[in-house]
Amino acid sequence: MSHLFYLSTAQRPVLDRAEGIYMWDRTGRRFIDGSSGAMVSNIGHSNPAVLAAMRAQMERATFGYRLHFETEPGEQLAAKVASLSPEGMEKVFFVSGGSEAVESAVKLARQWAVVSGQASRWKVISRFPCYHGSTLGALALTGYDPLTDPFRPMMVAMPKIPAPRAWLDGLNPDDPATGAHYAAMLEAQILAEGPETVLAFIQEPVGGASIGALVPPAGYMAAVRAICDKYGILLIHDEVMSGGGRVGRFLGGDLWGVVPDIVAISKGFGAGYAPLGAMVAQSRIVDAVQAAGGFLHGHTYAGNPLACAAGLAVLEEIERGGLMGNAARAGAVLKARLAALMQRYGFIGDVRGEGMLLAFEIVSNRKTREPLPPGLKAFDDLVERAYAEGLIIYSRRSRGGYAGDHFLVCPPMITTEAQVDEIMEKLDRALDGFAA
Numbered sequence: 001m002s003h004l005f006y007l008s009t010a011q012r013p014v015l016d017r018a019e020g021i022y023m024w025d026r027t028g029r030r031f032i033d034g035s036s037g038a039m040v041s042n043i044g045h046s047n048p049a050v051l052a053a054m055r056a057q058m059e060r061a062t063f064g065y066r067l068h069f070e071t072e073p074g075e076q077l078a079a080k081v082a083s084l085s086p087e088g089m090e091k092v093f094f095v096s097g098g099s100e101a102v103e104s105a106v107k108l109a110r111q112w113a114v115v116s117g118q119a120s121r122w123k124v125i126s127r128f129p130c131y132h133g134s135t136l137g138a139l140a141l142t143g144y145d146p147l148t149d150p151f152r153p154m155m156v157a158m159p160k161i162p163a164p165r166a167w168l169d170g171l172n173p174d175d176p177a178t179g180a181h182y183a184a185m186l187e188a189q190i191l192a193e194g195p196e197t198v199l200a201f202i203q204e205p206v207g208g209a210s211i212g213a214l215v216p217p218a219g220y221m222a223a224v225r226a227i228c229d230k231y232g233i234l235l236i237h238d239e240v241m242s243g244g245g246r247v248g249r250f251l252g253g254d255l256w257g258v259v260p261d262i263v264a265i266s267k268g269f270g271a272g273y274a275p276l277g278a279m280v281a282q283s284r285i286v287d288a289v290q291a292a293g294g295f296l297h298g299h300t301y302a303g304n305p306l307a308c309a310a311g312l313a314v315l316e317e318i319e320r321g322g323l324m325g326n327a328a329r330a331g332a333v334l335k336a337r338l339a340a341l342m343q344r345y346g347f348i349g350d351v352r353g354e355g356m357l358l359a360f361e362i363v364s365n366r367k368t369r370e371p372l373p374p375g376l377k378a379f380d381d382l383v384e385r386a387y388a389e390g391l392i393i394y395s396r397r398s399r400g401g402y403a404g405d406h407f408l409v410c411p412p413m414i415t416t417e418a419q420v421d422e423i424m425e426k427l428d429r430a431l432d433g434f435a436a
């Protein structure tokens, strides 16, 4: 009997070791880490340089409380993150995970509003569907009923606008009118709430788990930035999944040259070597909060030197190996191969994503874009068939009956084109026989 409990009740193999894009269970079976865990292990497993950096730090100090000590790895990592972030985003606040990064962003935004005489602003508009984390504040921003509803009224939902799912709505994602159409929904929501009550808008530049690698339509990102500016609303990018290099750039927002006010990163930032996340913010926001007495927020383990040493070594490995370039190149090959599957399998309705953040969506009817019937077991069976082939991919059943049944195919950024072939062979065999 296991004493652990999770959301899933599925029995899983016991992990023994992992190296590169491969993982082995205790019986010696090999798996391809086809979704980098949950889009975490961006540079693959057991990277020798990262392990060496962690060992070296371990020998010096594993913990120094941040209110008692500055640490070298912390300072160096913050400087590195600032150098990789857009102009003006120079302030870094470390945390230990994605939910903490999102909550930190919202609390910084709120404190900034208060100290700058705008205390009436408190609402944070997000999108539907979306996922911003599991803690109660981040859940309030999350648009995914099965995960949020059981916790109301403890967790009061914030306003939501529809995510720009052009494909699902039958709109052309390459037409700037489509981007304008969805951005107009943000403006309408701000006006409905009363602009003086709206603190921030939060979105994932390239959508992750809840929405399957959604790439916004043409014109959307710039229009959203302009609307936030027009009403004095902060733009928060949740780059917990899209940040860290996976999309071929350090941040997803970089793909459109859109600079947010605050960014949340995690997952691939620690890349599975350490629980690590960060909030990166514009200096003007942080300076105002610091001048008023400091940021009223913190987590005990945040910024510990071991996690920071790991994070620094991960970023150095990404630079040394040109891994963002590889994510873009091998990701394009993988995306084309996934798109080619649409010719063979009518139940694949859409293939999308950027770099190594890729997904395919499964539908009952490609023409009408009708989602799978609720409770369909075939979807879970597909995950199991992939497992049987030795391929792990991340799945998300829409559960509530709304569209969005998808699989994320997001191997580590080190994946070679030969390994893309290996992934595709296994995936093809798993898909063969799926019946929606």
Ligand code: PMP
Residues within 6 Å of the ligand: 038, 097, 098, 099, 100, 102, 131, 132, 133, 134, 204, 208, 209, 238, 239, 240, 241, 266, 267
């Ligand atoms: N935001 C996004 C976009 C995420 O994908 C996740 C995790 N799936 C989170 C926040 C929460 O991160 P964590 O699980 O590390 O708290």
